[in-house]
Amino acid sequence: MPSFDEILSKPTVFLDRDALSPNYIPEILPFREKEIEKIMKVISPALNDQQPHNLFIYGKTGTGKTASVKHVMVKFIDMGKETAKMCYVNCRMYNTRYRVVQKIAKTFMPELNKSGFGLPFLYEKLLKWINKKKIRLVIVLDEIDMVKDLDDLLYSLTRANDELKNGSVSMIGISNKLSFKDSLDSRSKSSLYETEMIFAPYTAVQLQVILKQRAVIGFKKKAVTDSAINLVAAVTAQETGDARYGLRLLLRAGEISDDKNKSKVTDKEVVDARRSVEEDLAAEIISTLPEHQQLVLLAIANLMLEGSRYRKIGEYGENDVLFSGEVYEMYEKLCKKYSKHPRTSRWLRDYLNDLEMLGLITLSASGRGVRGHTRFIKLGYPPESIRRVVLRLLNKPRMFESHKMTGR
DNA sequence: CGTCCACAGGAATGACGGGCGG
DNA sequence: CCGCCCGTCATTCCTGTGGACG
Structure with missing residues (x-):
């Protein structure tokens, strides 16, 4: 049995592992000087008791969007201006209008750090606080495309400015999906896209x-x-x-x-x-998924490996696509095997969309129809890896939420 | 040409749980 | 402690789409 001392005294090539973490924000962000300057320019009016424009930032994953904004945020806060505040919200965690507003409210008013308050109540409290202290608030909405009722959220936040006598609310939206722009209604689109920036891949x-x-x-x-x-x-x-x-x-x-x-x-x-x-990246996302979504993934992986009932090789170009119907059948079978109650097929359709958001699967419209409206489903990772990962999670389960009721 | 299949996704409903005010 | 409000999630029901098939 080794001791901690032995393990810690083992020679290592590392000096500071944290520097290799994606969350580490270096002093200098190479090749993003221009972008950082522009972000600073956009939000600088807040430091001068004026309302900054809203900003939308688009760029593929790992192009330094979040790092750049956080970098600016540090400088912003360093200015120590009482009436200028910034708030960072990761919409992957706070993915509804309610949760986002609650997160903002509790950041500045810790006494609201509990649930059960209604949305209107939190909203009023927030406005009152801004108004009284004449705050220029800049809200950073990272992974903004994850918000389910985004139109409502944007509407609430823009409308805030009409109701405020003093202070203002501005937002910086960050997304790695361009397509979600189309799903916005035109009013929220025009407000969010007052200023737009694109981060090119390195x-x-x-x-x-x-x-x-x-x-x-x-x-x-x-x-x-x-x-x-x-x-x-x-x-x-x-x-x-x-x-x-x-x-x-x-x-x-x-x-x-x-x-x-x-x-x-x-x-x-x-x-x-x-x-x-590669497998690690997938495993990280999958491990945070609810059990039933993991089963859906396993169903897809199984079908990819075993071949599908409908598919004839090369029939629809790519020979490795699935239909949602067969995925549901396999999912039901797996539920039986693990003695879980299957959710309905309507649920599956919504969750396939969620899984696509996470990049675990790809959905493409069959277009000029195979069967009316049907989507082709593909896995974003090798099916063997997915299967391995999910099986591991399913068999040795759940340190958290284990008390949650599953069946009925 | 009408009907059916297999699916997409909107709307309504209800169970559930946290937190409030009394 | 109870009834109530609120947000969340899954279910149920429903309408729409477009090729296949008789």
């Missing part, structure tokens, strides 16, 4: 610089070869250009070196790391 060369910057902080001197970093950058650029992916790859490569008691991270570790990172 190029391989830019990724190299970014990764090198983090590696210097995160790893011991000379612990990573230049060639390994370049490989990570190349692989990442080739995948999606998602800087987060690159960081994770680097971190995992370091862990592999430590496991093997090597003092250097080389190309070989990067290659090995690549295999496990």
